[in-house]
Amino acid sequence: DAGVIQSPRHEVTEMGQEVTLRCKPISGHDYLFWYRQTMMRGLELLIYFNNNVPIDDSGMPEDRFSAKMPNASFSTLKIQPSEPRDSAVYFCASSARTSIDEQYFGPGTRLTVT
Amino acid sequence: AQSVAQPEDQVNVAEGNPLTVKCTYSVSGNPYLFWYVQYPNRGLQFLLKYITGDNLVKGSYGFEAEFNKSQTSFHLKKPSALVSDSALYFCAVRDPNTNAGKSTFGDGTTLTVKP
Numbered sequence: 001d002a003g004v005i006q007s008p009r010h011e012v013t014e015m016g017q018e019v020t021l022r023c024k025p026i027s028g029h030d031y032l033f034w035y036r037q038t039m040m041r042g043l044e045l046l047i048y049f050n051n052n053v054p055i056d057d058s059g060m061p062e063d064r065f066s067a068k069m070p071n072a073s074f075s076t077l078k079i080q081p082s083e084p085r086d087s088a089v090y091f092c093a094s095s096a097r098t099s100i101d102e103q104y105f106g107p108g109t110r111l112t113v114t
Numbered sequence: 115a116q117s118v119a120q121p122e123d124q125v126n127v128a129e130g131n132p133l134t135v136k137c138t139y140s141v142s143g144n145p146y147l148f149w150y151v152q153y154p155n156r157g158l159q160f161l162l163k164y165i166t167g168d169n170l171v172k173g174s175y176g177f178e179a180e181f182n183k184s185q186t187s188f189h190l191k192k193p194s195a196l197v198s199d200s201a202l203y204f205c206a207v208r209d210p211n212t213n214a215g216k217s218t219f220g221d222g223t224t225l226t227v228k229p
Contacts, residue, residue: 101146103217
C-alpha cells in the first residue's frame with residue numbers, strides 16, 4: 001500500500017488567496033483526520049470523518065476553514081481567504097474501523113502564507 | 115477532559131544506553147494511551163498502544179512502554195538506543211468515553227542519540 005498521500009507537499013501563497021490541500025487515505029480505512037502542526041500550538045486535530053461523514057469539526061479554527069470528503073478515497077481541506085497565521089504543516093491521517101486509534105499519517109503539506 | 119504532558123522537551127542519550135521518554139496523562143476513567151514517532155519532514159508513525167491488560171506494552175523498533183495507573187504515567191523505553199532512534203516522540207491519550215479517534219497529543223519530546 002502506498003500509505004496516506006497528500007498533495008501538494010509544499011505550498012507558498014499570498015495572504016488572501018484560497019488554498020486547497022488534498023488527501024488520499026489508505027484504501028479500506030473508514031476514518032480520516034486532518035491535523036495542523038505548529039511550533040507554538042503543537043499538533044491540533046482540526047476535523048475528522050467516519051465513512052465520509054464529518055464527526056467532529058470542533059478543532060476547525062474559524063469559518064475560513066472547510067473540509068470535505070466526497071468519497072472514501074479523497075478529502076480536501078480548504079482555507080479561504082488564507083492568512084499568515086495559517087502557516088503550518090497540515091497532516092492527513094487515516095485509520096481502520098477495527099483499530100481507530102492507530103492512525104497512519106501522510107507526509108504533510110507545509111503551508112507558508114506570506 | 116483528557117490531557118497529556120511530556121515534561122521533557124529534549125532527551126539526550128548515548129548509543130547503546132537505555133532511553134526513557136516520559137509521559138503523564140489525565141483522564142476521567144481508564145485511558146487509552148499511544149506513542150508515535152516523527153522523523154524529520156515525515157508524518158507521525160504509530161509505535162505502540164495500551165488499551166487494557168499487561169502494563170508493559172511492546173511495540174515497533176524494540177520500543178516498549180509501561181503503564182502505571184497510580185502515577186498516571188506511560189513512559190516510553192528502549193533497552194539500548196540507536197542513533198537512528200533520534201526523532202520527535204509524541205505521547206497521546208484518549209478517554210474511551212469520548213468520540214473514537216479523538217486523541218489528545220502531547221507537545222513532543224526530541225530524542226537525540228549520540229554515537
